[in-house]
Each structure stands twice: as C-alpha cells, then as structure tokens.
Amino acid sequence: xxxxxxxxxxxxxxxxxxxxxxxxxxxxxxxxxxxxxxxxxxxxxxxxxxxxxxxxxxxxxxxxxxxxxxxxxxxxxxxxxxxxxxxxxxxxxxxxxxxxxxxxxxxxxxxxxxxxxxxxxxxxxxxxxxxxxxxxxxxxxxxxxxxxxxxxxxxxxxxxxxxxxxxxxxxxxxxxxxxxxxxxxxxxxxxxxxxxxxxxxxxxxxxxxxxxxxxxxxxxxxxxxxxxxxxxxxxxxxxxxxxxxxxxxxxxxxxxxxxxxxxxxxxxxxxxxxxxxxxxxxxxxxxxxxxxxxxxxxxxxxxxxxxxxxxxxxxxxxxxxxxxxxxxxxxx
Numbered sequence: 001x002x003x004x005x006x007x008x009x010x011x012x013x014x015x016x017x018x019x020x021x022x023x024x025x026x027x028x029x030x031x032x033x034x035x036x037x038x039x040x041x042x043x044x045x046x047x048x049x050x051x052x053x054x055x056x057x058x059x060x061x062x063x064x065x066x067x068x069x070x071x072x073x074x075x076x077x078x079x080x081x082x083x084x085x086x087x088x089x090x091x092x093x094x095x096x097x098x099x100x101x102x103x104x105x106x107x108x109x110x111x112x113x114x115x116x117x118x119x120x121x122x123x124x125x126x127x128x129x130x131x132x133x134x135x136x137x138x139x140x141x142x143x144x145x146x147x148x149x150x151x152x153x154x155x156x157x158x159x160x161x162x163x164x165x166x167x168x169x170x171x172x173x174x175x176x177x178x179x180x181x182x183x184x185x186x187x188x189x190x191x192x193x194x195x196x197x198x199x200x201x202x203x204x205x206x207x208x209x210x211x212x213x214x215x216x217x218x219x220x221x222x223x224x225x226x227x228x229x230x231x232x233x234x235x236x237x238x239x240x241x242x243x244x245x246x247x248x249x250x251x252x253x254x255x256x257x258x259x260x261x262x263x264x265x266x267x268x269x270x271x272x273x274x275x276x277x278x279x280x281x282x283x284x285x286x287x288x289x290x291x292x293x294x295x296x297x298x299x300x301x302x303x304x305x306x307x308x309x310x311x312x313x314x315x316x317x318x319x320x321x322x323x324x325x326x327x328x329x330x331x332x
Contacts, residue, residue: 025122026050032081032110032117036061040118049104049125051097081110081119094123103130149199150206153220158228161218165230166280175233176274177241178283180291181209181249183225184266184300197258201265204256212248228287238273242305245271253301266300268292 026046030037038061080087088107096102105124110117145157169176190198209219218230249269255262270290274283294302297309
C-alpha cells in the first residue's frame with residue numbers, strides 16, 4: 001500500500017502546513033531570485049525571532065527596509081541554492097526589528113512548484129550559544145591574565161596595561177606613576193613557617209594593596225614576591241603621590257599574624273613618573289632600578305622616589321635598621 005493511500009495529498013499538505021505554522025523553530029518560504037526574492041510565507045516563530053509583523057513584510061523583498069536579513073553573503077548562499085539546491089547551517093547575522101543583531105544558523109532547500117522556484121529556510125537562533133561561548137572565552141582570557149594565588153592581574157596583563165597606559169598618558173595632561181614593590185626576606189617566611197604561610201602572607205599583602213589604593217589604580221603581582229602599582233594621576237595631585245605611596249606602604253606592611261606567629265614582612269619600593277622622552281621599557285626599568293636602591297637601604301620598608309629614599313617614622317622593630325637617604329638628579 002502506498003503512502004498516498006494512507007495520507008491523501010491534501011491531508012499531508014494540511015499536516016505539513018500545521019507543522020510549518022506551529023514549529024518552534026523559525027521558518028520562512030521566499031521566492032528564489034537573488035535580487036528580488038520576497039516573502040511568501042513565514043511562521044510565528046520567525047516573526048517572534050525577527051520582531052516583524054506579517055502585514056508589514058508580506059510580499060516585500062528580503063533586503064528591503066524592515067526586512068530581517070541583509071547580508072553580503074546572501075549572493076553566495078543563493079548561488080549554492082542555484083547550483084546545489086540547498087545549503088546547511090550557514091552563519092547569518094539576523095537583524096531584529098529594533099536593530100539588535102541575532103547570530104543564527106540558516107539551512108535552506110530550493111523547491112520548484114509549477115515552474116516557480118521557492119526557498120524554504122529554517123533558522124536557528126544561536127545567540128545563547130554565542131553568548132555562552134563568549135563568556136567562556138572571556139573567562140579563559142581573564143584566567144590567563146590573572147594570578148591564581150592573589151587574584152590580582154599577572155605579569156602578562158601588566159605588560160599589556162602598561163603599554164596602553166604609557167600611550168594614553170603621552171596624549172593627555174595627566175601624570176603616570178609606577179611603583180615596583182619587592183618583598184624583603186620573603187624566603188625566610190617560607191623557610192620558617194612553610195609555603196602555606198607564605199601564600200597567606202602574599203594574599204594578605206595583595207588584599208592590603210587593593211584596600212590602600214584607588215579602585216582606578218592598577219595593581220598586579222608580576223612575580224613570586226613582586227608587585228606593581230600603576231597610578232594615573234591628575235597633575236594637580238602629583239605632588240601628593242610620594243607621601244600617599246609612603247603611607248600606603250606603611251599600611252600594607254604592618255605585621256601579619258600567621259598561625260599564631262607574627263611576621264614583619266617588609267618591602268623595597270621603587271617609584272617613578274613617566275617622562276616625556278620615556279619608552280615603556282625605560283619607564284619600567286627606572287622603577288625597577290629605584291627598587292634596587294631601596295633594597296640597599298636594608299630598611300624593612302623603604303620607598304625610593306626620584307632616586308631618594310623617603311624618610312619615615314620607623315616602627316619599633318625597624319629602629320635599628322634605618323639607613324641614610326640617597327639622592328639623584330631624577331626630576332618629575
């Protein structure tokens with residue numbers, strides 16, 4: 001027994017039309033000419049996906065004002081229909097009625113009825129998948145730029161940000177300052193209290209750095225016990241930067257209690273300002289050199305700015321460790 005005996009053509013056509021109308025996936029039937037193809041029939045899912053109304057697009061060209069699809073790749077897809085008769089899962093940006101771009105995958109089949117060719121399109125909204133993919137990519141990108149231990153940006157991220165910041169600073173009337181922070185005798189913490197305690201010290205210092213600087217300041221951990229702070233400063237406030245950094249470092253390097261013991265972790269800090277003739281390399285190198293000058297002071301916390309060790313009021317544990325100030329000809 002033939003299928004036609006089971007389902008007369010008119011019944012089959014009625015069933016297929018109901019499937020077309022109530023399908024949860026957007027579908028459209030259009031005439032076939034590349035330049036003049038127009039809407040013949042669309043289902044409710046198509047109208048919902050595009051935000052269009054049937055009375056506004058009925059008989060209109062697909063590329064006319066208000067039409068949902070206007071993509072340079074349409075000619076290629078129409079060639080596929082003309083040469084092959086179909087295409088599958090073509091990536092097409094569909095334009096919603098309010099202008100929102102919706103990523104879709106379109107499959108199409110060309111059919112000839114009484115000498116007239118029509119294209120049946122099935123359109124799948126993949127915007128949720130695209131968003132998810134972008135979220136995954138952003139998360140992976142953020143992970144690659146983040147130090148897992150401290151949660152701060154890492155060296156790779158700093159290298160990108162400092163290039164952008166130097167270029168931007170050269171074009172405005174603000175001042176860019178960079179502080180290199182290298183912990184003193186951090187190995188002793190690991191050797192005496194263990195690496196878990198050392199990790200906790202690093203996390204505490206990272207947290208205190210965040211608390212001690214503005215949300216707009218860039219703070220990163222660029223090595224095992226090395227941190228940087230990049231500050232974009234209004235010229236009117238530049239004179240206060242030295243003291244602000246000094247005060248911040250005194251807060252950051254207060255004693256830290258770890259497992260019932262107190263550590264007096266300190267740091268050597270080199271601070272410099274971007275000069276008109278600086279490159280990124282010279283800017284970063286000078287902050288690094290100032291940090292090494294701070295190391296030579298043998299103070300628990302020493303800040304070198306303009307090549308000079310800033311004076312501070314030492315804590316009791318520092319009383320025997322303060323060294324003389326050093327000066328250079330570095331200028332703001």
